[in-house]
């Protein structure tokens with residue numbers, strides 16, 4: 733996995749303020765740095781404040797603008813407080829990227845209640861809480877964006893991930909409904925469904941499974957965080973103004 737950031741698309745997001753959840757590492761860090769490279773101001777949200785601060789330091793080193801916020805996305809009070817703090821600091825909010833996510837894999841017959849609840853809470857409830865808190869600000873600015881990070885597991889299923897697949901399928905249904913609810917306020921709401929991306933989350937699968945996935949992927953490789961970040965950047969850009977309620981797969985053709 734590389735931590736280098738180099739968006740393959742350029743767009744001007746100056747004056748735009750974005751919240752990215754799970755910004756402390758992996759895909760969220762790359763999304764944060766990519767949007768910042770296009771001049772957006774980033775509120776880097778993570779349950780691990782030190783990790784979010786590290787992302788902010790990288791953005792500052794790139795010449796961008798960002799601040800770190802500690803927040804557990806499953807905690808309604810914390811979510812509301814962070815959204816309020818971001819709007820107080822930057823006056824407006826234009827982009828929300830619901831990226832924070834976890835896995836607690838296990839086959840259905842052995843899956844514990846805690847594994848189910850933890851994954852549904854972070855991946856689906858967290859997306860709901862942040863979207864609800866942010867929406868009342870996003871509807872005020874015109875041309876706002878909500879981008880939810882789903883997964884191809886939510887489209888095609890994946891053995892050992894009943895909890896995760898259900899949470900991501902939920903994110904997709906949520907995306908489609910909120911897109912319809914907020915369309916009249918010119919807020920677009922889309923999901924990105926990554927395949928297997930080389931981050932700590934995918935590394936947990938182990939080398940031999942990753943090799944099998946790579947062999948099954950038509951484009952012959954795992955994805956990089958930048959592949960996902962570029963898709964998010966596109967959906968956040970003016971070029972995607974007429975796209976809402978879609979699921980953009982970023983999977984090297986795996987789910988086709």
Ligand code: NDP
Nearest residue numbers: 754756757758759779780804805832833883928929931933
């Ligand atoms: P990582 O595990 O590398 O990073 C996830 C980030 O989310 C971490 O910084 C983590 O913090 C943070 N986080 C976890 N729980 C919470 C919480 N309750 N509140 C706030 N932040 C939290 O994952 P990836 O970067 O790989 O994944 C990012 C997103 O992409 C997820 O939604 C994932 O489901 C999705 N995805 C990933 C794929 C992959 O192959 N990597 C494939 C398809 C989708 P901490 O460091 O403290 O754990």
